[in-house]
Amino acid sequence: DVKVTQSSRYLVKRTGEKVFLECVQDMDHENMFWYRQDPGLGLRLIYFSYDVKMKEKGDIPEGYSVSREKKERFSLILESASTNQTSMYLCASSSIGAVNTEAFFGQGTRLTVV
């Protein structure tokens, strides 16, 4: 069974804290993604990565950074958490092929910044 695992289901952090969200996939996928999901706004892409140490900004990268030191792991970093970063965060992975590549998602991390 393919698997994308996010390190936490729920997190509560204080404003100004540095927050790390971890994602691991066991499918040897090249592509990894971080989305956030908010009511009324849907899923929006924060960052993605095509390969180890490679990263590309998505639609809403401000206030976030990422790290991909190993192929199976993609970390999302909130440099200084703010209340407007309270959201559901979803990690996904897919293979490098284009037409038949299927994306798989983790179970999500519900982050609350107080």
Added chain:
Amino acid sequence: KQEVTQIPAALSVPEGENLVLNCSFTDSAIYNLQWFRQDPGKGLTSLLLIQSSQREQTSGRLNASLDKSSGRSTLYIAASQPGDSATYLCAVSIYNQGGKLIFGQGTELSVKP
């Protein structure tokens, strides 16, 4: 810029009914279209992937069609059950942008016993 729209936003049906969820996209230059299911507070589960050259895909009671030229996809659910209650999302993979997905807002489905 690619935009994906899902209609209706919410749907409530009695158990046993056949139903259709709609997804439209503005740019036909896609690699594929994927349908997902999301239960409340959970991640996304992949249901069906339709490649850009395909017209439809089937999995059990689910059938998804794709008309790339008109920018439309439908997800058909046969003989709906209460366990089908969830939010259904469609997403398109953008041509030449390495697997990035653009999502619709989703259709929230409620199947009443």
